[in-house]
Amino acid sequence: MTSLFFLPRHLMTLLLGLLSAILIAESAWARGLCVEDDKQREVCMAQPAQRIAALSPGATELIYAAGAGEKVVAVVSFSDYPPEAKQVTSVGSHTRLDLERVVSLKPDLVLAWGTGNPSEQIATLERIGLTVYYVEPHDFEDIADNIKDMAILSGTEGAGFKAADDFLAGIQALADRYQSAAPVATFYQVWDEPLMSMNSRHYISKVVTLCGGVNVFADSPRLIPRLNQESVLIKNPEAILAGGMGERNAKWLEKWRAFPELLATQRDNLFFIPPSLIQRPTPRLLDGARIMCEKLDVARQQRG
Incomplete structure (x- = not known):
């Protein structure tokens, strides 16, 4: 068998990169930090997110509901709830982001609006290595799932899971009342x-x-x-x-x-x-x- 030490440098670099990616993914799975976003993409974090960019007013509300509001470092215009969100740095509007500003804030998790943010700008953030979770809920269960996913990725499961369950319980109460x-x-x-x-x-x-x-x-x-x-x-x-x-x-x-x-x-x-x-x-x-x-x-x- 050919020793790894005799592989060409570029192949060695590629192999080590792949091995590193595998180890990171396995570590994420082991820690339970893998979820599926609203584009059915697997999103994994090697450790809980510490700096989060929320690129729609809805995403901002969801991440605060997940209990990770203190980790939000970037929002977009009209992110006015909860009130604390208005004090967070704005990186433009959901339709036109200031990418340089986003990158300068060094987020380790980006919450993108699937049909609201410019696809080419979000693709750019992914190309430079930022972890992106797409938010595009279509029903009540999706909203609860978003909150739970964000809580998992942020390490705030206690608060996030309770918020999601309380929301669904409230919806069920209305369903029972008006059926x-x-x-x-x-x-x-x-x-x-x-x-x-x-x-x-x-x-x-x-x-x-x-x-x-x-x-x-x-x-x-x-x-x-x-x-x-x-x-x-x-x-x-x-x-x-x-x-x-x-x-x-x-x-x-x-x-x-x-x-x-x-x-x-x-x-x-x-x-x-x-x-x-x-x-x-x-x-x-x-x-x-x-x-x-x-x-x-x-x-x-x-x-x-």
Whole structure:
């Protein structure tokens, strides 16, 4: 057998590199620091993350929920919850990152938004050797899994697993309460210009269903369909719910008052939900779900 000492230098370097990678992976598995992200990629850490970059407001909320907020060294604009996150260094917006700033903060774990961050920028971070975990939850279980995964990667399993379990318990309580509720044809407005909603695969649609609502655009082929006012008029929902451009800005709903033929308008079933509670897939979605369920109950009561 040829001795390793007689291999060419470049082959020796390659072999040692592969051996090192194998040992690191085995060490990660032994420590239980391997998880699967929302792109079904295996993500492993040789030791718990100490410096974390959260590249979406939702990812920021999730990592704080996982109990690792003190380890966050980078966030993006609109990362406003919990309040402590506003004191963390911003590295741009989720749509355009300051890569030089990200790298200078030396994160050992990057939480990337799969469909929100620029793919080429995240690929660059991976190429230079940073560990990336993709966040893209589509239902309640995904949110809980994200929290648990982040807790495993950060070594904060106690806090993270409790937060995830509490969230799912709250969701189950709503499911039990509204499982026999009378259905309400519901239009949830994701955006105003262009007008947008969501199909049945989106987590907000799952909140509608949880509360006994029926998403009138559930069968749309697109996750976030672009609509026009006529399409909403044709669906004639009994309730219209929307967020807005701020936590107290219900301006989007006022436009529907111009259509008295809409059942939702006739019955004054135009309901505002603070967008950060419903449009971020985080534990606070439970608070948004409770509000939505209460609003749909009002719609039921107004049937006369």
